[in-house]
Amino acid sequence: MSKTTSFSASLLAGAIASALASLTVPAAAQEMKMAQEEMEKMGAEMTAKGMEKCYGVALKGQNDCAAGPGTTCQATSTIDYQGDAWKFVGGGTCTTMELPGDRKGAPTELTRDLPS
Known part of the structure:
Protein backbone atom coordinates (compact mmCIF):
# COMPACT_ATOMS: atom_id res chain seq x y z
CA MET A 1 0.00 0.00 0.00
CA SER A 2 1.44 3.41 -0.95
CA LYS A 3 1.79 6.27 1.52
CA THR A 4 -0.94 8.19 -0.32
CA THR A 5 -3.37 5.25 -0.17
CA SER A 6 -2.57 4.67 3.51
CA PHE A 7 -3.06 8.36 4.31
CA SER A 8 -6.36 8.46 2.37
CA ALA A 9 -7.66 5.38 4.17
CA SER A 10 -6.75 6.91 7.54
CA LEU A 11 -8.38 10.19 6.60
CA LEU A 12 -11.55 8.42 5.47
CA ALA A 13 -11.68 6.36 8.67
CA GLY A 14 -11.32 9.52 10.75
CA ALA A 15 -14.08 11.27 8.81
CA ILE A 16 -16.44 8.33 9.28
CA ALA A 17 -15.67 8.17 13.01
CA SER A 18 -16.34 11.91 13.37
CA ALA A 19 -19.61 11.63 11.48
CA LEU A 20 -20.80 8.75 13.64
CA ALA A 21 -19.81 10.54 16.85
CA SER A 22 -21.74 13.65 15.79
CA LEU A 23 -24.85 11.52 15.32
CA THR A 24 -24.67 9.79 18.72
CA VAL A 25 -23.97 12.86 20.88
CA PRO A 26 -27.30 14.61 20.14
CA ALA A 27 -29.16 11.30 20.55
CA ALA A 28 -27.50 10.70 23.92
CA ALA A 29 -28.25 14.26 25.03
CA GLN A 30 -31.90 13.87 24.01
CA GLU A 31 -32.13 10.55 25.86
CA MET A 32 -30.62 12.12 28.99
CA LYS A 33 -33.07 15.05 28.78
CA MET A 34 -36.01 12.66 28.48
CA ALA A 35 -34.79 10.66 31.49
CA GLN A 36 -34.44 13.85 33.52
CA GLU A 37 -37.95 14.97 32.56
CA GLU A 38 -39.33 11.56 33.53
CA MET A 39 -37.54 11.74 36.90
CA GLU A 40 -38.95 15.23 37.53
CA LYS A 41 -42.45 13.97 36.72
CA MET A 42 -41.97 11.00 39.06
CA GLY A 43 -40.67 13.38 41.75
CA ALA A 44 -43.79 15.52 41.50
CA GLU A 45 -45.99 12.43 41.74
CA MET A 46 -44.09 11.10 44.76
CA THR A 47 -44.26 14.49 46.51
CA ALA A 48 -48.00 14.54 45.89
CA LYS A 49 -48.18 11.13 47.60
Whole structure:
Protein backbone atom coordinates (compact mmCIF):
# COMPACT_ATOMS: atom_id res chain seq x y z
CA MET A 1 0.00 0.00 0.00
CA SER A 2 1.44 3.41 -0.95
CA LYS A 3 1.79 6.27 1.52
CA THR A 4 -0.94 8.19 -0.32
CA THR A 5 -3.37 5.25 -0.17
CA SER A 6 -2.57 4.67 3.51
CA PHE A 7 -3.06 8.36 4.31
CA SER A 8 -6.36 8.46 2.37
CA ALA A 9 -7.66 5.38 4.17
CA SER A 10 -6.75 6.91 7.54
CA LEU A 11 -8.38 10.19 6.60
CA LEU A 12 -11.55 8.42 5.47
CA ALA A 13 -11.68 6.36 8.67
CA GLY A 14 -11.32 9.52 10.75
CA ALA A 15 -14.08 11.27 8.81
CA ILE A 16 -16.44 8.33 9.28
CA ALA A 17 -15.67 8.17 13.01
CA SER A 18 -16.34 11.91 13.37
CA ALA A 19 -19.61 11.63 11.48
CA LEU A 20 -20.80 8.75 13.64
CA ALA A 21 -19.81 10.54 16.85
CA SER A 22 -21.74 13.65 15.79
CA LEU A 23 -24.85 11.52 15.32
CA THR A 24 -24.67 9.79 18.72
CA VAL A 25 -23.97 12.86 20.88
CA PRO A 26 -27.30 14.61 20.14
CA ALA A 27 -29.16 11.30 20.55
CA ALA A 28 -27.50 10.70 23.92
CA ALA A 29 -28.25 14.26 25.03
CA GLN A 30 -31.90 13.87 24.01
CA GLU A 31 -32.13 10.55 25.86
CA MET A 32 -30.62 12.12 28.99
CA LYS A 33 -33.07 15.05 28.78
CA MET A 34 -36.01 12.66 28.48
CA ALA A 35 -34.79 10.66 31.49
CA GLN A 36 -34.44 13.85 33.52
CA GLU A 37 -37.95 14.97 32.56
CA GLU A 38 -39.33 11.56 33.53
CA MET A 39 -37.54 11.74 36.90
CA GLU A 40 -38.95 15.23 37.53
CA LYS A 41 -42.45 13.97 36.72
CA MET A 42 -41.97 11.00 39.06
CA GLY A 43 -40.67 13.38 41.75
CA ALA A 44 -43.79 15.52 41.50
CA GLU A 45 -45.99 12.43 41.74
CA MET A 46 -44.09 11.10 44.76
CA THR A 47 -44.26 14.49 46.51
CA ALA A 48 -48.00 14.54 45.89
CA LYS A 49 -48.18 11.13 47.60
CA GLY A 50 -46.43 12.51 50.69
CA MET A 51 -42.96 11.15 49.86
CA GLU A 52 -39.70 13.09 50.11
CA LYS A 53 -36.16 12.74 48.78
CA CYS A 54 -33.73 11.47 51.37
CA TYR A 55 -29.96 11.29 50.82
CA GLY A 56 -27.77 8.65 52.40
CA VAL A 57 -30.40 5.98 53.12
CA ALA A 58 -30.39 3.74 50.02
CA LEU A 59 -28.64 0.41 49.84
CA LYS A 60 -26.17 -0.21 47.01
CA GLY A 61 -28.00 -0.15 43.66
CA GLN A 62 -31.34 0.78 45.23
CA ASN A 63 -31.25 4.57 44.98
CA ASP A 64 -33.99 6.41 43.13
CA CYS A 65 -31.58 8.94 41.61
CA ALA A 66 -28.57 11.25 42.03
CA ALA A 67 -25.72 8.89 42.72
CA GLY A 68 -22.85 11.29 42.23
CA PRO A 69 -20.38 11.86 39.41
CA GLY A 70 -20.01 9.16 36.80
CA THR A 71 -23.42 7.60 37.37
CA THR A 72 -26.57 7.91 35.35
CA CYS A 73 -29.35 7.84 37.89
CA GLN A 74 -31.66 5.16 39.28
CA ALA A 75 -30.02 2.04 40.77
CA THR A 76 -26.48 3.34 40.21
CA SER A 77 -25.22 3.90 43.76
CA THR A 78 -22.14 1.81 44.38
CA ILE A 79 -22.10 1.55 48.16
CA ASP A 80 -24.68 1.24 50.95
CA TYR A 81 -25.90 4.56 52.40
CA GLN A 82 -24.00 6.56 49.76
CA GLY A 83 -24.25 10.21 50.83
CA ASP A 84 -24.81 11.66 47.37
CA ALA A 85 -27.55 9.20 46.35
CA TRP A 86 -31.18 9.63 47.33
CA LYS A 87 -34.28 7.52 47.74
CA PHE A 88 -37.93 8.48 48.17
CA VAL A 89 -39.12 7.87 51.74
CA GLY A 90 -42.29 8.68 53.64
CA GLY A 91 -42.68 12.41 54.30
CA GLY A 92 -41.14 13.49 57.60
CA THR A 93 -39.16 10.26 58.11
CA CYS A 94 -35.88 11.11 56.37
CA THR A 95 -33.91 12.46 59.30
CA THR A 96 -35.40 10.09 61.87
CA MET A 97 -34.74 6.75 60.12
CA GLU A 98 -32.57 4.37 62.13
CA LEU A 99 -29.55 3.38 60.05
CA PRO A 100 -26.42 1.39 60.96
CA GLY A 101 -23.41 3.22 62.40
CA ASP A 102 -25.38 6.17 63.80
CA ARG A 103 -26.02 7.44 60.26
CA LYS A 104 -28.89 9.80 59.54
CA GLY A 105 -30.59 10.62 56.27
CA ALA A 106 -30.72 14.20 55.03
CA PRO A 107 -32.82 16.25 52.59
CA THR A 108 -29.58 17.42 50.89
CA GLU A 109 -26.44 15.61 49.69
CA LEU A 110 -24.10 14.29 52.35
CA THR A 111 -20.30 14.12 52.23
CA ARG A 112 -20.12 10.76 54.01
CA ASP A 113 -20.00 7.26 52.52
CA LEU A 114 -18.84 8.30 49.07
CA PRO A 115 -17.15 5.88 46.67
CA SER A 116 -13.41 6.35 46.40
